[in-house]
Amino acid sequence: MQRHLTEVEARGAQLVAVAQGTAAEADRFCHGLGVTYPCVGDRERASYGAFALPRGGWKEILVDPLFSRDGLKRLGGASIRGSLAPHSDWFQLPGVAIVDRAGTVRWLHRSRHSADIPPAAAVLAALDAVVA
Amino acid sequence: MSAVGPGDAAPDAVFADAAGRPRHLSDFWRARPTVFLFLRHFG
Numbered sequence: 001m002q003r004h005l006t007e008v009e010a011r012g013a014q015l016v017a018v019a020q021g022t023a024a025e026a027d028r029f030c031h032g033l034g035v036t037y038p039c040v041g042d043r044e045r046a047s048y049g050a051f052a053l054p055r056g057g058w059k060e061i062l063v064d065p066l067f068s069r070d071g072l073k074r075l076g077g078a079s080i081r082g083s084l085a086p087h088s089d090w091f092q093l094p095g096v097a098i099v100d101r102a103g104t105v106r107w108l109h110r111s112r113h114s115a116d117i118p119p120a121a122a123v124l125a126a127l128d129a130v131v132a
Numbered sequence: 133m134s135a136v137g138p139g140d141a142a143p144d145a146v147f148a149d150a151a152g153r154p155r156h157l158s159d160f161w162r163a164r165p166t167v168f169l170f171l172r173h174f175g
Contacts, residue, residue: 008167015169016167023148099157130165
C-alpha cells in the first residue's frame, strides 16, 4: 500500500502497519521495506486475535509469494531476516481493517491464505465509503 | 460470541511502543479514519 499512501491521505485517512513482534522488530522490518507510514509491533498478536484473523496451516502459507523466486527478490534479505524474528507466527494470516473515527469497523478483510491480499483499489473504494 | 465485523465496535487492542508505553489502536483511529494492515510473520 506504500504506493497508494498519497491516495489514502488525500481521503483524510491514514495507513498503519501492524507487525508481529516488538516495536523494534517492526521498525526494522518496515524500514527495510521502505514503509513511511506508522508501523507498530504487536508482540502478543493481541490485535490479530481481537480482529479474529485466522491462523492457517501449511497449505495456506505455502501459497505465500515469499516462496516464489520473484517474491524472494522483491522482499530481499531484510525481510528474510525479519521472518526469523522470535515473536512471529509463521501460520498467522494477514488482514486489513478500516476503522472510522467513531471506532466502528467499516471494512474488514480476513485473508484465507497468505497470498489473499485485497487489491489496493478495493481498499480505496472501501475507504471512499467511509469518508464520503 | 461472533467475530467482529463491519458495523461493530472495533476492538481496541493494546501493545507496547518502542519506549514500552502502552499504545492503543484507538490512538490512531481517533485522529483519522485508519486502514490497519495486519502483516504476516515478517515483523
